Amino acid sequence: MGKRTEQAKPLDAGARLAPRRDFPIFENWPDLIYLDNAATTHKPAAVLSRLDEFYRLTYANVHRGVYRLAEEATAAYEEARRQVAAFIGCEDTGELIFTRGTTEGINLAAGSLDSLVQDGDEILVTALEHHSNLIPWQQLCRRRSLRLRVCPVTPAGELDLAALERMLTPRTRVAAFAMVSNALGTVVPAVKVIAAARQAGAVTVVDAAQAVPCLPVAVGDLGCDFLVFSGHKMLGPMGIGVLYGRREILEKLPPYMTGGEMISRVGWDGAQWAELPQKFEAGTPNAAGAVGLAAAVRYLEEIGMDRIRAHETELGRRARELLGRIPGVRVLGCPAACCGIVSFVVPGIHPHDLAQFLARENIAVRAGRLCAQPLLRTLGVEAVTRVSFYVYNDLAEVEKMAEAVEKGIRFFKAKK
Ligand SMILES: Cc1ncc(COP(=O)(O)O)c(C=O)c1O
Numbered sequence: 001m002g003k004r005t006e007q008a009k010p011l012d013a014g015a016r017l018a019p020r021r022d023f024p025i026f027e028n029w030p031d032l033i034y035l036d037n038a039a040t041t042h043k044p045a046a047v048l049s050r051l052d053e054f055y056r057l058t059y060a061n062v063h064r065g066v067y068r069l070a071e072e073a074t075a076a077y078e079e080a081r082r083q084v085a086a087f088i089g090c091e092d093t094g095e096l097i098f099t100r101g102t103t104e105g106i107n108l109a110a111g112s113l114d115s116l117v118q119d120g121d122e123i124l125v126t127a128l129e130h131h132s133n134l135i136p137w138q139q140l141c142r143r144r145s146l147r148l149r150v151c152p153v154t155p156a157g158e159l160d161l162a163a164l165e166r167m168l169t170p171r172t173r174v175a176a177f178a179m180v181s182n183a184l185g186t187v188v189p190a191v192k193v194i195a196a197a198r199q200a201g202a203v204t205v206v207d208a209a210q211a212v213p214c215l216p217v218a219v220g221d222l223g224c225d226f227l228v229f230s231g232h233k234m235l236g237p238m239g240i241g242v243l244y245g246r247r248e249i250l251e252k253l254p255p256y257m258t259g260g261e262m263i264s265r266v267g268w269d270g271a272q273w274a275e276l277p278q279k280f281e282a283g284t285p286n287a288a289g290a291v292g293l294a295a296a297v298r299y300l301e302e303i304g305m306d307r308i309r310a311h312e313t314e315l316g317r318r319a320r321e322l323l324g325r326i327p328g329v330r331v332l333g334c335p336a337a338c339c340g341i342v343s344f345v346v347p348g349i350h351p352h353d354l355a356q357f358l359a360r361e362n363i364a365v366r367a368g369r370l371c372a373q374p375l376l377r378t379l380g381v382e383a384v385t386r387v388s389f390y391v392y393n394d395l396a397e398v399e400k401m402a403e404a405v406e407k408g409i410r411f412f413k414a415k416k
Helices: 045-057 068-087 102-116 135-144 161-167 190-199 247-252 287-303 305-325 351-360 373-378 395-415
Strands: 096-099 122-126 147-151 172-178 203-207 226-230 241-245 263-267 270-273 341-345 366-368 384-388
Touching (some): 102 135, 102 203, 102 241, 190 203, 287 305, 305 341, 351 384, 384 395
Parallel strands (some): 172 203
Antiparallel strands (some): 096 241
16 A cells, blocks of 8 residues: 555645555556546455455355355455444444445335334435435335425535424434535535434434545444445445444334345244344345455555545545636535535536546546436536545646646637
């Protein structure tokens, strides 16, 4: 991991926290400025070699065989669970369920919570939601005749906390919200939101897909009932994610999927569920993914989540500042607390055209609806260009991106 720890001083704000040489993909794409980290992040060699090692040295199905190889595979999987649980401050590994990712985690929560709701109950989400934390709740509302309420955002892109207080009522059964917006980078005051929701008697579900990669998250401090995230957005493999759930509530809920390995006893007439966490992990799990995610967690811990948060904030702030100075650019939202995600529009230039122009300049960004179509419509736009940063980005890349945006605007204006 080379010089990463030597760069720990606060003075070098904006320098890479992780050297590009740690990431084999950049050997193949040496000139690429990768600014699509909110979609997915690249993998350090430490994660790739851990995956390779698992398949080469300790691969077998887990929680089944009694031979030594199977026992070692199971031990590696359970050790990964312990490390990932510790990373989010979860002391009881029974509360840490491996999933395919955030989307599956939210579907699991919404599917299982079906058993706790009654007709006429309300579910509260916020206007910041990614489709993954909206559609599963819409579906639950349809199935059970519930009312979905949406807490608005201010023009700055912050949650309207006064409205939230008003909208939380004794009818609110579930409050589900993104801790960090994938479109505006807003860092939502999660502790406040959870405390208010709990006071109203609601079950709290935190979509931490963009939060766990960039800030220190401790479920005990948050006091949430559920928290979900994806490995691939935090240097880990695709196809692995986490649902943290409070034991007390997980024990009350029925399993989301049924089948092998989630039972303790089966007869022709029925079955008894296994203890946590197996009750929610039906079928063969992605054990290699879990082991790879634990390697990603170790890599991030070595850098330090406080430093990652400061780095992202710094790059995001600079991107907002530089983009905001370009005539014709509208940066969406200006939340007081935000991380390294910035979306913008240039009236008269389609975000896809601008993204294609940036691609020719070797800069990878996202353009489109960002799986947040209702939010974008609320903000009066159909699509945006988004830049998002991570540990291997630096201020020089932010500056190159802003210069390229300016050049792109000149290019498209000249064509008109
Ligand atoms: C806030 C948020 N929630 C949910 C998701 C869905 O994550 P996944 O596709 O890994 O399931 C994303 C992905 O971009 C996201 O940013």
